[in-house]
Amino acid sequence: DTGVSQDPRHKITKRGQNVTFRCDPISEHNRLYWYRQTLGQGPEFLTYFQNEAQLEKSRLLSDRFSAERPKGSFSTLEIQRTEQGDSAMYLCASSLDGTGAGDTQYFGPGTRLTVL
Amino acid sequence: AQTVTQSQPEMSVQEAETVTLSCTYDTSESNYYLFWYKQPPSRQMILVIRQEAYKQQNATENRFSVNFQKAAKSFSLKISDSQLGDTAMYFCAFINSGTYKYIFGTGTRLKVLA
Numbered sequence: 001d002t003g004v005s006q007d008p009r010h011k012i013t014k015r016g017q018n019v020t021f022r023c024d025p026i027s028e029h030n031r032l033y034w035y036r037q038t039l040g041q042g043p044e045f046l047t048y049f050q051n052e053a054q055l056e057k058s059r060l061l062s063d064r065f066s067a068e069r070p071k072g073s074f075s076t077l078e079i080q081r082t083e084q085g086d087s088a089m090y091l092c093a094s095s096l097d098g099t100g101a102g103d104t105q106y107f108g109p110g111t112r113l114t115v116l
Numbered sequence: 117a118q119t120v121t122q123s124q125p126e127m128s129v130q131e132a133e134t135v136t137l138s139c140t141y142d143t144s145e146s147n148y149y150l151f152w153y154k155q156p157p158s159r160q161m162i163l164v165i166r167q168e169a170y171k172q173q174n175a176t177e178n179r180f181s182v183n184f185q186k187a188a189k190s191f192s193l194k195i196s197d198s199q200l201g202d203t204a205m206y207f208c209a210f211i212n213s214g215t216y217k218y219i220f221g222t223g224t225r226l227k228v229l230a
Contacts, residue, residue, distance in 0.1 A: 040223075043161075
């Protein structure tokens with residue numbers, strides 16, 4: 001059983017550039033989540049997919065952020081015109097629809113973004 | 117607003133001893149779930165233990181157990197027989213039954229000393 005994987009693990013970019021991250025969930029999991037974690041803080045929810053449908057977005061997800069899950073499998077998170085404040089760890093998690101909102105979420109290793 | 121508070125930014129414990137990490141939360145809902153996650157240095161977060169709010173019995177997983185006090189909105193984690201591999205950030209998280217997003221605390225950095 002392979003866990004949640006994320007690519008790349010590290011990304012350094014210059015302010016104003018666009019970046020895209022990929023997340024591959026656990027294969028049978030139909031729910032996928034993106035979180036952002038800044039230094040010294042717990043993860044903060046960004047968005048959530050059930051299959052290919054994006055069902056909830058945080059107000060943290062500004063217009064420069066877009067997430068997709070085109071075939072209900074892997075997901076991408078794109079940040080356009082990056083700003084230094086976007087520097088953070090971006091975490092992906094997945095879960096299997098079972099008992100409802102209490103389903104355990106399994107996290108990937110994260111993509112650490114540094115915007116210079 | 118729903119919040120999770122972890123009031124201990126850092127803790128240390130001697131190997132083989134017991135340590136308790138505290139967590140309080142705030143919600144107006146009656147049905148929710150609570151979790152403790154462990155994030156080792158430079159490694160991914162893994163689930164340590166979970167608790168359903170409707171269950172009065174405290175959850176246990178091997179050396180890990182919780183003290184769930186629903187009225188006080190408290191959810192502490194006890195680690196018995198601490199091991200060097202327990203060194204990590206520990207996050208308390210909460211999720212309401214009507215949503216799918218975790219609310220995390222700011223974490224407690226635990227260091228197990230040899």
